Amino acid sequence: MRGVSAADAALWDEGKSAEIWTKGNAGVLPGANWVPDWPAPDLLKNVNGAKYKAYPVPAGPDGKIGTKWQNSGVNSSFMINKNAEHPEAIILYYNYLLDNLANPAVGSEYEYGFAKGYDWDVVDGEPTSDESKIKEFNNDFQFITGPARIPDLYMKSLVKLAEGKQPETPYEKQLFEFRKPENWYAAKVVMSQIDIRKQNYFTGAATPTMISKWNLLRQSELETFNKIIYNKLPIDAFDTFISSWKANGGDQITQEVNDWFKSVSQTQS
Numbered sequence: 001m002r003g004v005s006a007a008d009a010a011l012w013d014e015g016k017s018a019e020i021w022t023k024g025n026a027g028v029l030p031g032a033n034w035v036p037d038w039p040a041p042d043l044l045k046n047v048n049g050a051k052y053k054a055y056p057v058p059a060g061p062d063g064k065i066g067t068k069w070q071n072s073g074v075n076s077s078f079m080i081n082k083n084a085e086h087p088e089a090i091i092l093y094y095n096y097l098l099d100n101l102a103n104p105a106v107g108s109e110y111e112y113g114f115a116k117g118y119d120w121d122v123v124d125g126e127p128t129s130d131e132s133k134i135k136e137f138n139n140d141f142q143f144i145t146g147p148a149r150i151p152d153l154y155m156k157s158l159v160k161l162a163e164g165k166q167p168e169t170p171y172e173k174q175l176f177e178f179r180k181p182e183n184w185y186a187a188k189v190v191m192s193q194i195d196i197r198k199q200n201y202f203t204g205a206a207t208p209t210m211i212s213k214w215n216l217l218r219q220s221e222l223e224t225f226n227k228i229i230y231n232k233l234p235i236d237a238f239d240t241f242i243s244s245w246k247a248n249g250g251d252q253i254t255q256e257v258n259d260w261f262k263s264v265s266q267t268q269s
Contacts, residue, residue, distance in 0.1 A: 010226045022046055033158070034189055036182035054186035056193055069197040098148035103171050111170045114147075129174065158187035204264070207256035213249035220245065 014018070021029040022042035029035065033054070043050050059065045080087045104110040112127040113120035120129040128134065157172050162184035167176040206214065224241040227233040 010229075018042075024050065033155075033186035034181055036180045040182070052182070054182070054189045056189055057196060065193070065196045066198050067193075067196055069199045094148060098150075102148045103153055103169060105118045106168075106170060130178075155187050155191055158184045159191050162188040189227065201261060202257045204257075204260045207253060207260065209249050209252045209256055214253065217245055217249055217253075220248075 009017075017026075017029065018039040020026045022039050024043070024047040024085055029039075034056070035052075043052060057067055058066055078090065080090060100108070100110050101114060113129050118121070120127055121134045122128075123133045155166075155174075157175050158179065160172065161176060161179075162169065162181075167173045182218065220241065224233065224237060228235060228237055
């Protein structure tokens with residue numbers, strides 16, 4: 001990195017890291033498949049002749065590859081009044097959105113969106129959901145919890161486009177219009193390494209030991225890892241950290257998390 005202190009890198013948030021990259025002071029930026037939407041446009045604007053491309057996560061010296069995936073899979077939640085006469089209505093509503101809007105068929109009444117004049121309209125003889133093209137875009141009343149989504153449809157559709165296949169469904173045509181080819185390719189790179197992700201399957205509330213000890217354990221982890229990375233501690237310090245982490249609540253938290261996972265797995269089965 002030109003003109004940048006590597007020792008400060010551990011203190012940077014997402015915005016600062018992006019700023020360094022878009023000014024041309026760093027050659028690599030870890031990111032998701034939406035980097036072509038942000039912050040890549042700033043890179044192209046700031047650095048003459050700049051080009052970027054998504055690359056697979058590289059293997060370490062031992063040939064192993066892995067990334068930590070912390071996403072809980074939950075991006076919204078809602079509560080229902082205990083006195084509601086029909087609490088099941090929200091589930092029926094959401095199932096309706098899932099069946100009809102998540103991946104509508106060609107020719108269906110929801111091919112272009114929920115309703116003409118609400119989330120899509122006809123401009124110059126062509127249907128569009130691009131807000132900038134619709135003079136009176138009426139979307140003040142948003143979908144409750146947002147439109148329904150099929151979890152893997154987005155990435156699989158982008159991979160299809162990256163492979164040069166023509167968009168067929170309304171959903172694929174929408175992605176073709178609103179997502180850049182760089183997005184398509186980045187999604188293909190991500191999906192080509194789907195097996196290297198190490199997912200955290202714990203999505204429950206904090207366990208008793210987490211409440212009392214997690215912050216200290218997490219702080220110890222960050223401090224130790226940073227010191228090892230910047231050569232302020234030997235690599236063997238990792239083993240010492242693990243022993244301390246386990247003894248100071250880590251083993252107990254692991255047990256509590258595994259007990260939680262076992263309980264919800266039995267409920268689902």
